[in-house]
Amino acid sequence: MSLPRAFFASIRIAKLMDLPWFKLAIGTMLQGPKLMIQLAHFATAFDKIQAATELGDLEKGVQLIGQVQGIIDDIPTVKEVIERTVKEAREIQKKMSGQLK
Numbered sequence: 001m002s003l004p005r006a007f008f009a010s011i012r013i014a015k016l017m018d019l020p021w022f023k024l025a026i027g028t029m030l031q032g033p034k035l036m037i038q039l040a041h042f043a044t045a046f047d048k049i050q051a052a053t054e055l056g057d058l059e060k061g062v063q064l065i066g067q068v069q070g071i072i073d074d075i076p077t078v079k080e081v082i083e084r085t086v087k088e089a090r091e092i093q094k095k096m097s098g099q100l101k
Contacts, residue, residue, distance in 0.1 A: 049062055
């Protein structure tokens, strides 16, 4: 981690959040040294995260993928997702209309 890079990144992040930089800095420092270091790492990776998440550039960017990927059992087509969603919506609608009688 580069502290100067983290510092300059934090200035950009504060502007994006429409926060005064000193509030962001003080809030970060109040989290304690361990979390402060983690936030500094995040700040230095901000451009790469933004490239992937907002611009869809997975070559230059970094995609944050969590543990939820472990519960993915299938990769449906768009058609299948829409059909499942419509089916579930109809089931919920039927169930709710039965409760309103």
